[in-house]
Amino acid sequence: MNSTLGADIGSFYPPQRTLMGPGPSEIHPRVFSAMGRPTIGYLDPVFVNMMDELKALLRYAFQTENALTFPVSGPGSVGMEICFVNMVSPGDKVIVCRNGVFGGRMIENVERCGGIPIVVEDSMGMPVDPDKVDDAFRKNRDAKILAFVHAETSTGVASDAKTLAEIAHKYGALTIVDTVTSLAGIPVRVDEWGLDAVYSGSQKCLSCTPGLSPVTFSDRVVELVKSRKSPVQSWFMDLNLLLGYWGDTTRTYHHTAPTNALYSLHEALVMLREEGLPASWARHERNHKALKAGLEALGLKFLVEEQYRLPQMNAVRVMPELDEKEVRRRLLEEFNIEIGAGLGTLTGKIWRFGIMGYSCKMENVMLCLCALESLFDDMGAKIEIGMAEAAAYHAYAAHPSRPRNVRAVA
Numbered sequence: 001m002n003s004t005l006g007a008d009i010g011s012f013y014p015p016q017r018t019l020m021g022p023g024p025s026e027i028h029p030r031v032f033s034a035m036g037r038p039t040i041g042y043l044d045p046v047f048v049n050m051m052d053e054l055k056a057l058l059r060y061a062f063q064t065e066n067a068l069t070f071p072v073s074g075p076g077s078v079g080m081e082i083c084f085v086n087m088v089s090p091g092d093k094v095i096v097c098r099n100g101v102f103g104g105r106m107i108e109n110v111e112r113c114g115g116i117p118i119v120v121e122d123s124m125g126m127p128v129d130p131d132k133v134d135d136a137f138r139k140n141r142d143a144k145i146l147a148f149v150h151a152e153t154s155t156g157v158a159s160d161a162k163t164l165a166e167i168a169h170k171y172g173a174l175t176i177v178d179t180v181t182s183l184a185g186i187p188v189r190v191d192e193w194g195l196d197a198v199y200s201g202s203q204k205c206l207s208c209t210p211g212l213s214p215v216t217f218s219d220r221v222v223e224l225v226k227s228r229k230s231p232v233q234s235w236f237m238d239l240n241l242l243l244g245y246w247g248d249t250t251r252t253y254h255h256t257a258p259t260n261a262l263y264s265l266h267e268a269l270v271m272l273r274e275e276g277l278p279a280s281w282a283r284h285e286r287n288h289k290a291l292k293a294g295l296e297a298l299g300l301k302f303l304v305e306e307q308y309r310l311p312q313m314n315a316v317r318v319m320p321e322l323d324e325k326e327v328r329r330r331l332l333e334e335f336n337i338e339i340g341a342g343l344g345t346l347t348g349k350i351w352r353f354g355i356m357g358y359s360c361k362m363e364n365v366m367l368c369l370c371a372l373e374s375l376f377d378d379m380g381a382k383i384e385i386g387m388a389e390a391a392a393y394h395a396y397a398a399h400p401s402r403p404r405n406v407r408a409v410a
């Protein structure tokens with residue numbers, strides 16, 4: 001008998017948490033119930049039909065007509081890796097922008113593919129500087145790819161994907177773009193901006209169960225992958241093989257699709273379609289304004305300059321008189337609220353408040369501000385009880401929930 005297997009191990013019932021960290025976000029009951037539907041075969045005609053719908057729904061989310069648009073069986077990190085292993089051949093130069101943790105992972109991906117990363121650095125909390133990218137291309141005219149993170153979750157900063165893609169195209173390079181945190185939270189316009197390889201994650205603003213990575217590839221990427229001289233080093237992630245299952249003509253066994261997880265993504269995307277992208281973007285913006293008003297009323301300062309801030313990921317500096325870890329511990333233990341800590345050089349220096357997808361709602365914002373006030377007061381910070389809720393509540397009143405100032409989408 002295995003001595004570590006205790007007799008007291010039974011079913012696992014996780015607590016109901018308010019998730020306001022960097023992901024996963026909360027999940028709507030409709031998405032959970034979709035997951036509990038009967039498992040069927042991955043070549044069942046009914047399932048294949050659902051796959052076609054999934055592809056169409058993802059094209060809407062990404063605002064693209066790309067034929068090769070599908071969910072990869074794996075988390076966002078696999079979506080990242082699938083772009084690099086397919087597009088980077090040994091010896092290829094890739095310009096990689098690092099302004100946070102996820103850009104750093106892109107550099108490692110390039111190196112592991114045998115590519116040569118040309119790193120464009122910006123400090124954490126700043127967006128990618130287009131002038132530096134242009135400069136890197138001028139010095140490296142043979143660079144084949146530009147890789148950058150649209151929404152850097154580690155700092156809460158948005159970079160200008162449209163401008164960066166324009167620069168890449170001026171120098172004849174393709175783009176790899178991380179939209180894990182941006183998709184459905186802020187506009188992502190794959191076709192209009194001419195993005196080539198784009199990956200996202202199921203568990204952030206799409207509010208689906210973790211473990212799937214929606215991806216979309218332009219025809220130029222498909223040509224590049226088909227014309228590779230060396231085979232893609234990864235069997236599982238080779239797009240040439242995956243096309244046999246997710247492509248438009250054939251449906252042959254590649255790997256067993258995570259059927260029930262795909263049902264949940266289908267439901268989450270149906271819900272996104274019902275709400276509409278402009279309304280989803282507006283909802284994230286509105287809740288951000290209220291959260292910001294409340295956090296500022298508590299005396300907290302944002303890490304990122306206002307014009308570059310992501311509404312769905314709010315990074316604020318820790319007040320010197322407060323214990324960063326203790327605040328997070330008590331939020332979780334006493335209030336069931338999860339928030340994010342700082343990563344890398346920002347460890348211990350910031351808190352990150354995510355309002356993504358189904359987590360992006362007034363109840364969460366108000367509860368979180370109330371909890372922070374109670375804790376800050378108890379821990380000896382000089383604050384006035386009630387100020388944060390009042391500021392947030394007034395911000396909600398000043399920004400009604402009708403979608404405003406958002407462009408119509410196709």
Ligand SMILES: *Cc1c(COP(=O)(O)O)cnc(C)c1O
Nearest residue numbers: 075076077102151153180181201
């Ligand atoms: C969360 C995240 C990832 C990784 O996604 P996982 O699903 O955790 O693998 C990649 N890039 C960014 C910007 C992210 O926020």
